[in-house]
Amino acid sequence: MWSVDDHLEDILGAIRPLDPIDLQLPDAQGCVLVEDVTVPVALPPFDNSSMDGYAVRVADVAGASEDYPAVLRVIGDVAAGSGEQRLVGPGEAARIMTGAPLPPGAEAVVPVEWTDGGTGGGAVTSMRPAGSAPEAAGGEVRIHRPVEPRAHVRERGSDVQAGDLALVEGTVLGPPQIGLLAAIGRGTVRVRPRPRVVVLSTGSELVQPGEELGEGQIYDSNSFALTAAARDAGAIAYRVGAVTDDADELRATIDDQLIRADLLVTTGGVSVGAYDVVKEALASVGDEDEPGSGIDFRTLAMQPGKPQGFGSIGPDHTPLLALPGNPVSSYVSFELFVRPAIRALMGLKDVRRPHVRAELRTDKALTSPAGRRQFLRGAYDAEEGTVTPVGGSGSHLIAALAQADALIVIPEDVTSVEPGTETEVVLLG
Amino acid sequence: MWSVDDHLEDILGAIRPLDPIDLQLPDAQGCVLVEDVTVPVALPPFDNSSMDGYAVRVADVAGASEDYPAVLRVIGDVAAGSGEQRLVGPGEAARIMTGAPLPPGAEAVVPVEWTDGGTGGGAVTSMRPAGSAPEAAGGEVRIHRPVEPRAHVRERGSDVQAGDLALVEGTVLGPPQIGLLAAIGRGTVRVRPRPRVVVLSTGSELVQPGEELGEGQIYDSNSFALTAAARDAGAIAYRVGAVTDDADELRATIDDQLIRADLLVTTGGVSVGAYDVVKEALASVGDEDEPGSGIDFRTLAMQPGKPQGFGSIGPDHTPLLALPGNPVSSYVSFELFVRPAIRALMGLKDVRRPHVRAELRTDKALTSPAGRRQFLRGAYDAEEGTVTPVGGSGSHLIAALAQADALIVIPEDVTSVEPGTETEVVLLG
Structure with a gap:
């Protein structure tokens, strides 16, 4: 008899994380990073404004107040995404938008709320849209308050510097990590892919939900529950309809499925009965000369879930877990053994439920x-x-x-x- | 100025859960049930064996022991999925598998481990597979222990009775609930579908990750982070590439996307600058005669995330949340406002993060x-x-x-x- 812990240890000892591949950023969500990602270009990549306002020279607005505003000539707009900029000379200002590069000559940004917005009136709360009032980018602006050098300027590299470590190997890519990778310009990233898990239930008594139940028949629930559970664990899960209790048919179905499986999960047919077809079909698939090949059927010191099978099958030695057929036994077995196996294939460190x-x-x-x-x-x-x-x-x-x-x-x-x-x-x- | 709570309350007050539809069981994973599901047929649907063994009459094995076994004539196999059964008469036994219907005449099941398995030898630990030893279904079996009436028999309806409430309206369908629905024969189920969320970022400065960064440009990260976050919240999320700061183009893009959107999320262009295109394009979309129509732009008493827009747009009054463009502001805003909106569309009760x-x-x-x-x-x-x-x-x-x-x-x-x-x-x- 195997203990629960020994069986799990045996499974995790045999399962290797999937080989890494390069994935487009959106496809890498939930995957484990297999490279240290360093920052290729500083963030932000250039000094830029943190406010909508006016880019000015500090000396030009020294001592400015609402009663005695500094009056500056507006040389144009600096919108976010602007390329080469005009120099802001003495007595000049450029209207600047949040995120736009600080133009040469300018030393700080005055928020628009501290100005007349070029209206010639009192303090404003916002700029007029460039589309509806293009003239606002010219003329004069009255500045009501002085600013310190670099005020409202985000320094180049103040978020991250080029060469900084952005994310370490082993990081699970959630939304903020995907965001950071995009921000530093990574369109693809090297991760372990989601494992493809094929779930098949066995039993001549099984009928698909929605169909008519005959004498002695029950509905197949395992393939539905375990496919959902595999998806929940992070896998790409394929549900194969129930296979009847025929060893040849089961073997043929499994062979067919190997092409798309990183892990196979079967339910039923692992006990001591005369029709326990999984045991019959798979007990002898191993290659005697190859250690670890073949499926081993075991009795576990647990309840529910006493009979279990584990091993590998096919030319790629695809891991296979054979779970008992009872719905609760198979679900509990999934939680204890299959879920950790899926998460080990993903390369996750923490494979167990809390x-x-x-x-x-x-x-x-x-x-x-x-x-x-x-x-x-x-x-x-x-x-x-x-x-x-x-x-x-x-x-x-x-x-x-x-x-x-x-x-x-x-x-x-x-x-x-x-x-x-x-x-x-x-x-x- | 709006408070965070008032803004969220306004959003949740305006958002209605999506209309329910019938979905195939695997497609309903993670969705909210909108019907009380009752059990149409008892589970298990018939008395069946909980062990691999022999179906017997109790009187025939009374007083049986290893030294004085009861010897019964084996009339054949009852496999799981078997239809009409032969009567088990006095002095007779049927070899029976776990889950197989208890045949008429039989009153209990003797586990195979308490018998000689028809071998004529000592106690066995399992049956020989029917495929390799068909003769084992005939002949005689020696029974080594007596059994109580109904021993190792699962009663019809012992899990659930026909008419029982299986799942109540409002249940979120995880793997065990999907399993239960399958077990009671439900191939489809009435749920609220996952909302389709369209995410678009705005900004002429935005470049797609993987491409070359020009002067004054930065990478678009918001559309990646928020699409991932929407998916994480349970939505089907579509990422639209960054739109430049042109009100007509933005409006045309949004109109195009409405067909596949249950919720629209934009980032950027909601502040007080002259190029705040989301504000410019959407501030006047409402129909004055229709209450609640149009997008309202607000200043929130929060940091980050001060400027926000919320309202509805298009013929179906599709809800739209306009978030600020800064990556951290937009992400925090998503967590506080968009995620609850998505979960409200799904019909979930608990829409907030813990x-x-x-x-x-x-x-x-x-x-x-x-x-x-x-x-x-x-x-x-x-x-x-x-x-x-x-x-x-x-x-x-x-x-x-x-x-x-x-x-x-x-x-x-x-x-x-x-x-x-x-x-x-x-x-x-």
Whole structure:
């Protein structure tokens, strides 16, 4: 019998992060950076105005006040994106917009609110749009306040300098990191891609939702739940419809899917029955001369999720996890083993769900078989620091699973947990 | 001047959740359910075996032991998915698989581990695969232990009963909920779709990352960061390349995009400059006779993010948020206003990022202008319950933003925050 920890360790020991590729920035969202990114050009790349106003020489506005304004000749507009600029000479000002380059000769920017905006009247609150009042870019402006040198100027390189380290290898690219990469001019970036995960369920009893249920049949839910869970974990997930309990058909389907799989996940057919087709089809796929090749079927000291398979298959040694078929068993197994495998393929450091400790809220003691680590569905209350079991311990209670947001962990050596006991809890999403 | 809260309230008051549609189960992931879903057929739909073993009559195995096994005639296999079953008569057993329907006459299931598996030898640990040993479904089986009535039988309806409420209106469909819907046979489900959000940046100074930077130009980062953030919030996001500061071109681009937009987000051009094209192009789009139509440009009592626009545009009154152009201002504005708007369109109840209180870790007091709510970038430590400022208060420090995972909130009436003070923190992602 394998312990939960040994099985996970075996999986994570065998799985290598996917090879990095260059992706366009939007496609790299959620991926792990595999290069240190340095800044090729300073940000901002040039001294620029932090306000809408007038670019001036400091001496020209010294002592200016509303009663005794400095009157300067406006030589034109400096809009954001302007190329070469005219020199601002003594007694001159240029109307300048936020983000526009500080023109030569100018030493500071006077916000438009400290001027008459070229109107000849009192202080204004904004400029008139260039489109509707192009004449405002000429004539005179009255400045009502002096400024210090470099006032309202963002210095070249004040955000980052060329050569600075922008992002380190291993960073997960969320929206602000994507923004920073764009800002420093990176159109593509080297990351590990999202793993492509193929999910297939097995069982001759399985019918697709929306179709008619015949005698002895049930609906396929595993392929839907696990495809969604794989997507949630960061993968590009492909759902393959349920495969009947026929070893040849299953093998052919898996061989077909290998071309688009970085990881294969099957459900069902791994127990001790006579129709456990996954076990039958995959128990002998390994190459004896090649260490680590083939699928190993195991009994785990856990509940639910006792029978499990893990190994690799096909010419590329694509990892495959074979989970039990019961919906709750397969979902719990996914959370414990497949999700970490997906995140290891992505190159993430932190592959496990967060674990916390919480006080057990229950009327009577929970029981658990000796020698098995039990995972019960629970509702976690972060504010109270408590967890309440949802549904029973039966592994088929998929309705309860849909109400749970946590797994309550009962260790192997514990057979009874009293109400109020501090217990380990795995937080789900 | 508008307060942050009033502006958000105005936005949320105007935004209606999107009309519900029927979506295929995999497409409904992350969406909000708009119907109470009841269970059409009990789960499991029939009494079935929870083990691989033998379906028997209880009287036939009473008193059985390893030394004195009950010997029963095996009448055949009951695999999962089997249709009509043969009656299990007195002295008979059917080999049965996990999930297979309990055949008529049988009252309980004996696990295969409590039998000789039909081998005539000692106790076995598994059945031989039906494919490789079809003869194992016939002959005799020795049973080593008695069973109680209904032992190892999952009762019809023991998970959910027909008519039970499976999921209530308002539920967000994660993987377990998708699994439950599939299990009860739902191929499609009525949900609010993901909103389609069109993001466009404005500015003649903007160049696409990867291209050459000319004099006075900078890279467009807002459209990348906000498209990623919209996707992160649950939207289907479309990035429109930067539009130059030309009111007619901007208006034409927006009109073009309306067809695929449930929400429009622009950045830049909302301040007091002469080239603030968003303001110029959109200030007069409203229909005076129609209340709530048109875009209202406002000054907010916040830093960064003072100038903001909000309203609706086009024949369908598509909501539009006009954010300031500075990368940090636009990102903070997105978090405070656009993300809640997206989540309101989705029909989510909880539209805001989590707010917590944390102890400020800093060497010297933070300062903030009176009358403005300031949002500083911070690094939050959940274990310590502390937050540390990252970078300065300059709104252009996009490099610092990429290191932050929280916003430190300094209220309007506070101008200085001492080290160690408990402060409000908005957790990002």
